[in-house]
Amino acid sequence: MDDSVLQSSRNMESSSSTYTDIDGDHPKAIIHIDIDCFYAQVEMVRNPELRGAPLGIQQKNIVVTSNYEARSFGVKKCMLVSDAMKVCPNMKLVNGEDLHNYRTASNKIFAVLQCWKCPVEKLGMDENFIDVTNLVQEKLKSVNTAGLAVSGHTYSEPSMECPCGCHARLRIASQIASEMRKKIFDDLGYTTCAGIAHNKLLAKLICPLHKPNDQTTIYPEHGTSFMSTLSSVRSIPSIGSKTTETLISHKIITVSDLQEAPLEVLKKIFSSDMAVRLKNLGLGEDNTPVKQTGKPQSIGLEDSFKTVSVKSEVEDKFSALLQRLLVLMREDGRIPVSLRVTLRKRDAKRLSSHRESRQAQISPSIFTLNNGLLTVTDAGQQKLMSIVMRLFNKLIDLSKPFHLTLVGLAFTKFQERMTGRSSIVNYFMNDISVQSVLNLQNDCDTSATSMDYSAVSPSSSTTTDLSDAEVEPSPKKPKKVNWIAKRRCLAKEEVASPSKLKVGELRLNSKELEKVSELRLNSRDRSLTPRASPAKDNLSDASDSMKDIEEGACEDCPSYVDKEVFNALPDEMQQELKAMWKNPAGADKPRSSPRKNKAKTNTIMKYFVPQK
DNA sequence: TAGAGCGAG
DNA sequence: AACACTCGCTCTA
Structure with missing residues (x-):
């Protein structure tokens, strides 16, 4: 049985690993969504005349992708234009060298997925992971899931109920995936595929099983057997050309080979951690989290x-x-x-x-x-x-x-992006850099959702707001700081085209202005990269409105600081903050050990932490 | 912490 | 197809 294989491999790694999952426990529910023939769909949405007939997207002398009509003639990805026209003489060609429209579309899709208030991780322009575990838990509380069926395809019917309850969770997740795909289609016009599984690896790999415009759910018990259907280790995400070379040189070619390779053997080839990771991947196990996509780190x-x-x-x-x-x-x-x-x-x-x-x-x-x-x-x-x-x-x-x-x-x-509750600077922020983007372009229309459990449909969960969660009050914190991003109700079109929202925000007040300015500036225009910020290309029309913002009283303040709050502080504290901003390296370690929350004496923290 | 290497799309 | 470009993660010193 699959579980016995998992069991033995887990036991072998358990000595040195920090892996804490209990065997047979599959607590998460992950959705992977992939836009069908992305470039071609963007062009067809832009110009509906192109629908119904073969269409190819051309870059240089190559057809980089095509719609399904063209594919039925045998047009493949990355085919030479000359070859493609031979097999499909009637194919229309659109030049796809300017990626601007694709990035815009990608960001709109990302923004729609944000509506469910779950972590969304962008992978390239046409893929997204969503961790719906918490949403599923909410639904489990409020909904009788006994008769609830899977939405879409199932990789294989489960043989018996899993004691951890993952089957019901994945069925709910499949319903959420349907909602998401429906909303992407209703709001933006794109068809998509989805994979639903208890981890990212299986969600991504199962996603293309039914293409286009469909979805597939796989249960944990079939993870290992599904993986063994993959012919090459190279098809496992995170196993690239180098690792494949190394594996092949040790006669490990198929995923089955990898599954059967003893961990001790892998540890002779790779580092211990890497060996464990590879072994688990081969078995369909993956505990990497879905990381909310925000601003790039470089x-x-x-x-x-x-x-x-x-x-x-x-x-x-x-x-x-x-x-x-x-x-x-x-x-x-x-x-x-x-x-x-x-x-x-x-x-x-x-x-x-x-x-x-x-x-x-x-x-x-x-x-x-x-x-x-x-x-x-x-x-x-x-x-x-x-x-x-x-x-x-x-x-x-x-x-x-x-x-x-x-x-x-x-x-x-x-300098920005001092997240984590440990940073004192958070108390003076009037903008949560990443999440505020989410908040402002959020508030998706709940009436559009088709699910019958309205209690947990997108954005109706007004009880928890990410910004609220992020700035969870601490006892020693000065009260009444005006940092929480205001939430606003938007019509559907405004979600699809957030520029209107931003312009609207500009009418608020001068303190809000600066926050909005950061949101607007968040809108970088970069090529082909993951991690692009959401809803950026739509915001450029707001830029001219930013000219006449008043300068605050604190010239040295970073922009995220609420100057009103700053000026109300004791002078000593103001000086210390200024020093901190002058030398951010000493004061702010954005990504190092977020757990450790050491209150350094002789810092501004002393105002908030009892001194011995 | 810096720098190199691998991987992704 | 192979390469160009940009970014994230991980390992090592």
Whole structure:
């Protein structure tokens, strides 16, 4: 039985692993949603004339994707245009080299999925994971699930009831998946596929079983047997070309091979953790969480070329990259604290990899917020360039000849985004950077949902708001701080096109203005990347309205600070906060050990924590 | 913590 | 198809 295999593998790893799941316990419910032939659908939504006939999306001389009509003629992904036209002479072609519309569509879909108030993780432009575990639990409380059937296909009927209750949870999740797909179709016009499982791995892999415009649920008991139907280990997400090579060199080629490989053998090839992970993946086990997608953790650009061997040319390349990068930074709105220089030396052996990089802290004073807009003076840009070239000198010995094929520039840390309850700065924020985007474009129309258990349909769960949860009050916290993003009711069209919302928000008041400005600036326009911020392309029309924002009394304050609150603080505390903002590295560790909440003495925390 | 490597789309 | 681009995660020193 599958469980016995799981059992034995778990026992082997349990000694060194922190894995805490109980065997046979499958508490989560994960949905993976994939937009059918994404580019082609975007074009057909834009221009309905294209529907019903074969359509190909062209980039350069290649048909990168096509609609299902074209596929029925044998048009494949990444086919040469000439070959595609041979098998499908009537196919219409649309140029898809400008990704702007695709990004916009992707963000709209992401925004719709946010309506369910569950963690949503974007994977590329056309895939999303949603962890609906909590929503399912709510529904279980309020709904009799006895006669509830699965919505859509089932990979395989369960042989018996799982004692942990996952079958009922997954059935509910399948209903939620149906709702989500329906809303995406009703609001935006896109058909989708979904996979429903108790983990991300199975949800993603089961998703394409019934294509297009359908969904599939798989129960935990079939995880291992389903995985064994995959011919190559390469088809497992997170097993890429390198890992596949290594596995194959040890005669592990199919997923079945991986399942049967003893953990001790894998541990001789890989690190212990990696071996455990691989073994579990092979068996269909995966405990990686769905991570809410928000702002990117680094913003960078790179440029590749045949060869650059002169330092003045290098300087030109970096300068051009920096100019472009500063535009992106302005759109993002956050103040960077660290800068990384990357380059690739010409190497006969390896063409792609072998990048090298150096990074350095940068003084945040290079950047200033003018009327909420991130700006850099000419002197600041020169300063940045000198840092860049200093890092470049670390990488290249200029006394010897060099040949580069790529240079890159990235800002890698930001002042904003001090999340976590430990950060005192949270108490002065009037914007929760990531979640507030969610809140503002949220409030999806509940009447549109088809589910009969209205108590837990999207956005009707008014009891819990993410912003409320995030700023959970602490006993010592100063009362009455005006940080909670206001929630507003929107019509459906406004959800699909949040620009109206943002403009509306601008009419509120000056303090709200700055918050909205950050939301707007959150709207970076980047290419082909995951982690793009939601609902961005729709907001550019709000930018002109940002010109005349008043300057607050605290010139040094970061933009997220409620200046009214700041000015009400004791002078000593104001000074300390200012010092902290001047030297964020010392005060703020955004992503390090969020659990540890050490109240450092001799900081502003002493105002809130009892002293011994 | 920085830097390299792998993986994703 | 192979490569270009951008970003996240993990491992190691």
